[in-house]
Amino acid sequence: xxxxxxxxxxxxxxxxxxxxxxxxxxxxxxxxxxxxxxxxxxxxxxxxxxxxxxxxxxxxxxxxxxxxxxxxxxxxxxxxxxxxxxxxxxxxxxxxxxxxxxxxxxxxxxxxxxxxxxxxxxxxxxxxxxxxxxxxxxxxxxxxxxxxxxxxxxxxxxxxxxxxxxxxxxxxxxxxxxxxxxxxxxxxxxxxxxxxxxxxxxxxxxxxxxxxxxxxxxxxxxxxxxxxxxxxxxxxxxxxxxxxxxxxxxxxxxxxxxxxxxxxxxxxxxxxxxxxxxxxxxxxxxxxxxxxxxxxxxxxxxxxxxxxxxxxxxxxxxxxxxxxxxxxxxxxxx
Ligand code: ACO
Numbered sequence: 001x002x003x004x005x006x007x008x009x010x011x012x013x014x015x016x017x018x019x020x021x022x023x024x025x026x027x028x029x030x031x032x033x034x035x036x037x038x039x040x041x042x043x044x045x046x047x048x049x050x051x052x053x054x055x056x057x058x059x060x061x062x063x064x065x066x067x068x069x070x071x072x073x074x075x076x077x078x079x080x081x082x083x084x085x086x087x088x089x090x091x092x093x094x095x096x097x098x099x100x101x102x103x104x105x106x107x108x109x110x111x112x113x114x115x116x117x118x119x120x121x122x123x124x125x126x127x128x129x130x131x132x133x134x135x136x137x138x139x140x141x142x143x144x145x146x147x148x149x150x151x152x153x154x155x156x157x158x159x160x161x162x163x164x165x166x167x168x169x170x171x172x173x174x175x176x177x178x179x180x181x182x183x184x185x186x187x188x189x190x191x192x193x194x195x196x197x198x199x200x201x202x203x204x205x206x207x208x209x210x211x212x213x214x215x216x217x218x219x220x221x222x223x224x225x226x227x228x229x230x231x232x233x234x235x236x237x238x239x240x241x242x243x244x245x246x247x248x249x250x251x252x253x254x255x256x257x258x259x260x261x262x263x264x265x266x267x268x269x270x271x272x273x274x275x276x277x278x279x280x281x282x283x284x285x286x287x288x289x290x291x292x293x294x295x296x297x298x299x300x301x302x303x304x305x306x307x308x309x310x311x312x313x314x315x316x317x318x319x320x321x322x323x324x325x326x327x328x329x330x331x332x333x334x
Pocket of ligand 1: 028029030033034037038114115116156157158160161196225226227228229230233263264267291293321322323
């Protein structure tokens with residue numbers, strides 16, 4: 001058995017910055033409400049006419065990750081792509097990455113686990129590497145939310161939190177099993193699927209039915225019971241981080257860097273306080289990018305690394321919670 005190690009990181013966000021004041025011109029909201037409830041100051045939204053999509057942003061982030069990893073594209077054995085906003089209903093974005101980057105005809109899978117998508121993707125890649133099946137795996141998280149949001153006052157509870165962006169990493173075989181990804185922990189609770197959902201178009205409620213509906217059909221916009229999600233998020237984040245620490249015989253103060261999914265700054269602050277972590281032990285960038293769901297953990301991990309906040313030998317914890325409900329953590333010896 002081997003371990004897997006992250007050897008290259010990259011991110012890409014669209015240039016177009018949308019501030020809270022910009023949103024207040026589209027809907028009845030304001031900077032104070034958004035900052036107080038979520039910590040978000042601005043987010044990136046793909047501009048009309050841009051070439052960017054989830055797959056294209058993912059490819060741009062991947063180019064950087066590959067370059068920084070020092071491996072060649074030909075050395076990539078497999079692609080794992082996490083997104084809830086794919087370019088096509090099918091096929092998934094993973095195969096687009098294979099084409100966009102001109103990779104060998106390696107396998108590609110998409111992970112459909114929303115905010116937990118990147119942590120699930122890391123876990124999937126880790127299993128392939130652990131067994132020796134693959135040596136180098138490209139793991140991508142990318143989201144293009146802005147084209148699917150209700151940008152009227154009706155949608156303000158959800159629309160103000162989501163942003164667009166992508167991140168990627170190369171996970172590679174590590175022979176020293178005391179290094180790299182030490183363990184991953186994945187969970188789900190499908191009874192709450194409808195608490196955070198985009199219901200349509202789905203195969204049981206397809207486009208003609210939406211168009212023909214006599215009443216206004218809003219099932220293609222995200223719906224979130226925010227307070228309910230918040231309450232579950234703080235509990236599940238804590239549980240799954242503790243699960244990871246216990247599995248590796250670690251205590252709370254062994255955490256050198258926690259990268260929480262950027263759902264809401266208040267959730268991250270709650271966890272920080274609960275675990276007694278200092279400001280230098282938790283990384284947040286939701287202020288700049290909003291919630292980029294499957295891209296959020298990898299964008300944050302990349303930025304933390306770029307800013308020199310992650311050093312060799314550090315215990316890095318990734319944790320996420322989101323629609324499904326799904327949640328998970330990864331404990332990494334950097
Ligand atoms: N601007 C101004 N007012 C608003 C806005 C807005 N953008 N949105 C809602 N309001 C109003 C509501 O209408 C409501 O008004 P009322 O009291 O007159 O009815 C009031 O503000 C409070 O609304 P709540 O929804 O109760 O606000 P809450 O304090 O719960 O904050 C938030 C909402 C920020 C979304 C919060 O619930 C949250 O962060 N939830 C968790 C999100 C999360 O973790 N998601 C998981 C990941 S996402 C994924 O997996 C896809």
